[in-house]
Amino acid sequence: MNLLQIRKPSTSFALPFKHRTVGKRVLITNTEGNFLLLQPDEFRAFAEGSIGRESELYKRLAERNFVRGAENQERMVERIQARKSFLSYGPNLHIIVVTLRCNETCVYCHASRANMDAVHTDLTKELAEKTVDKILATTNPNVTIEFQGGEPLVNFGVVKHIIEYALEANKKVGKQLEFTMVSNLSLMDDEKLEYLVKNKVQICTSIDGPEHIHDKQRKLPQASAHQKATYWIKRINQEYERIGLDPTLYHVEALLTTTREALPQWKAIVDTYVSLGCKALFLRPVDPFGFADKTGHRIEYPRKEYMHFYTSAVEYMLELNKQGVQILERFAAIFLTKILGGEDPNFLDIRNPCGAGIGQIAYNYDGKVFTCDEGRMLHEMGDSTFLIGDVETTSYRDLMGHETVRALAIASNLEAQPDCVNCTYQPYCGVCPVHNHKSQGTIFGRMRESTLCAVHKGIQDFLFEKLGEGDPATLETFKKWTTVRDRTHFLQSCAV
Amino acid sequence: MPVTFDGIPGDLVEVELDRGAMSLQVDETLYPLEAVYAAAYVFIDRCYVFLDKPSEGRIRVTLSGKKAKLEGDLARETVGEFANELLSCAWRAQIARDSRATIESVTARALSGARGAPSLDELEAFDFSEEAFDDPLGIAMSWEEKYAKKKKEGAAPAEEPAKADGGAAK
Ligand code: SF4
Numbered sequence: 001m002n003l004l005q006i007r008k009p010s011t012s013f014a015l016p017f018k019h020r021t022v023g024k025r026v027l028i029t030n031t032e033g034n035f036l037l038l039q040p041d042e043f044r045a046f047a048e049g050s051i052g053r054e055s056e057l058y059k060r061l062a063e064r065n066f067v068r069g070a071e072n073q074e075r076m077v078e079r080i081q082a083r084k085s086f087l088s089y090g091p092n093l094h095i096i097v098v099t100l101r102c103n104e105t106c107v108y109c110h111a112s113r114a115n116m117d118a119v120h121t122d123l124t125k126e127l128a129e130k131t132v133d134k135i136l137a138t139t140n141p142n143v144t145i146e147f148q149g150g151e152p153l154v155n156f157g158v159v160k161h162i163i164e165y166a167l168e169a170n171k172k173v174g175k176q177l178e179f180t181m182v183s184n185l186s187l188m189d190d191e192k193l194e195y196l197v198k199n200k201v202q203i204c205t206s207i208d209g210p211e212h213i214h215d216k217q218r219k220l221p222q223a224s225a226h227q228k229a230t231y232w233i234k235r236i237n238q239e240y241e242r243i244g245l246d247p248t249l250y251h252v253e254a255l256l257t258t259t260r261e262a263l264p265q266w267k268a269i270v271d272t273y274v275s276l277g278c279k280a281l282f283l284r285p286v287d288p289f290g291f292a293d294k295t296g297h298r299i300e301y302p303r304k305e306y307m308h309f310y311t312s313a314v315e316y317m318l319e320l321n322k323q324g325v326q327i328l329e330r331f332a333a334i335f336l337t338k339i340l341g342g343e344d345p346n347f348l349d350i351r352n353p354c355g356a357g358i359g360q361i362a363y364n365y366d367g368k369v370f371t372c373d374e375g376r377m378l379h380e381m382g383d384s385t386f387l388i389g390d391v392e393t394t395s396y397r398d399l400m401g402h403e404t405v406r407a408l409a410i411a412s413n414l415e416a417q418p419d420c421v422n423c424t425y426q427p428y429c430g431v432c433p434v435h436n437h438k439s440q441g442t443i444f445g446r447m448r449e450s451t452l453c454a455v456h457k458g459i460q461d462f463l464f465e466k467l468g469e470g471d472p473a474t475l476e477t478f479k480k481w482t483t484v485r486d487r488t489h490f491l492q493s494c495a496v
Numbered sequence: 497m498p499v500t501f502d503g504i505p506g507d508l509v510e511v512e513l514d515r516g517a518m519s520l521q522v523d524e525t526l527y528p529l530e531a532v533y534a535a536a537y538v539f540i541d542r543c544y545v546f547l548d549k550p551s552e553g554r555i556r557v558t559l560s561g562k563k564a565k566l567e568g569d570l571a572r573e574t575v576g577e578f579a580n581e582l583l584s585c586a587w588r589a590q591i592a593r594d595s596r597a598t599i600e601s602v603t604a605r606a607l608s609g610a611r612g613a614p615s616l617d618e619l620e621a622f623d624f625s626e627e628a629f630d631d632p633l634g635i636a637m638s639w640e641e642k643y644a645k646k647k648k649e650g651a652a653p654a655e656e657p658a659k660a661d662g663g664a665a666k
Contacts, residue, residue, distance in 0.1 A: 084602070084605075087602065087605045087606045087609050088605070088609040089609050089610070090609060090610035090611070090612065091610065139609065139610060139611070139612035353602065353603070353606060357610070358606045358607065358609070358610040395618070397611050397612070397614065397618065400607065400610040400611040400612075401607070401611055405607070405610075406603065406607060409602075409603045409606050409607060410599060410603055413598075413599050413602055413603065415591070415595040415598045415599050415602070416588065416591060416592055416595060416599050417588070417591070418584050418587040418588050418591060421591050421595065440538075441538045441539070441541060441542075442534075442538045442581070444584070444585075444588060446580060446581065446584045448580075449580070
């Protein structure tokens, strides 16, 4: 369907909308994020303004604020406010790199790792305290401190110190505090696990699929990285159950990095996650940060091939859900929450504007502060564009007022982006200026040539096609995927 | 010796293979200068970039490879990428003007939400002295103050604002 097929477009019937052909239907969306999937003849009537006020189509359109003169301005404002509620607060995600040292070597290493003897890349207790002081100065009432590396278990003493210092310091400011740790789990032991469970630290790991793929991509000297990780996933989940937590809500989260090798293995990857008791799978493509840049020719792939991998895996997950298996795809869940739920789940990489600085901050082992973890990784590769200060010398307000933070807030505003400004998916989408900077040399980027845009557009095309097909079981699963998982156990409130 | 590329207009792009550089001519009536600057800037990590004006209404952008000479596929790719970036920058400049109000309000809201109010310590450290508010045009002054001051100095009185903007007649 194309606008040229419209005989006499009406300029007075419709409120501003964007359209795109998805499968056999025409998708229309508006600024507040309402959508409708129309049959081609319905779309023609809509564009020509030839719809009777009594018709069912008119009601559908008017209800969603697509008809001029029938708009409900109050609802429009409420919807836009709900989608942008994150703008009122500062960063809630605070990533602390407690060391660059890592005992595994990964082909795509996101973390710009250092060898185990590079002890100078360990965060000290003194800098850790200054980092926590900076974190607790955020205007956001909710604070998540995420331990990253390298491998955070390598510098576990400082992880413990941060937790204890933050809990104590938080007594004065009363934030809703959460701790998470991203670990390959190979250095976990009973003592560390006991401490992490007792202190309510959420644990997240990487699983790249079945053992042969995982171990090829993530090398652990003299052992199988996959066996170590899966052993501890099961142990941690058992521990959660032992202390009375509901296993459907509380379990280890795992992340996948999709390399070329993984593309034909979509079924085996989903099966691996299900067998480990994971309820979510995040089918992330490789990104251009860390080692991935150097090894790109071996692990990269055209995004068309990725989309084939993605849709095959998600179709399979939908089938499993029909059979009663609970497993969701994270990208789909993020987009569906915005599409069906009308709210922004505040996933910082797919947000408008993105979370760089104003939603997340990354603190390096040496006290340097970055707009985000991707910016921190680029610094490790020799590009310090996204460095905004130092925990010792820069005040919190100066970090937030930094010109780079301002530039990124503007560059990731989809109203300022060619393509995005007219894109049907604008209400639900987000761009990453750091990705643009790395892959295209400009924080604004050219979306037509962006691999990130290709993925976002491809996934949303797929989701709207599925919505258009209207299969009740799929719709039911999609609805479930938009339900926010309860994590009350991990929240550590503190009355001031 | 100048050569041309398949699919790229020869009168716009000139490539000097022996110098490892190429020049692209931009029509000033199609592309604003700000877009030419923005697009040229994107290439400074890979190329040395020179701008000049060979004739009225034309801007010439010369790109010279920093590490590898620009030739063959690399040259075609670079010039093609430059043309795409130029279009992107020109359109972005237009969009930024059209959507200015939305972009500004979202950015202002995001930054003020993130920064929060200044603390008492920060307010105390703030420089409220006269110098910080150097106001040579008298913008921060009230009309009475400015008028009285100028009168005292013997300068001609400022024009009455109501008349200047064609406002209500008395
Ligand atoms: S990133 Fe791509 S899919 Fe997303 S709004 Fe922009 S153009 Fe559309």
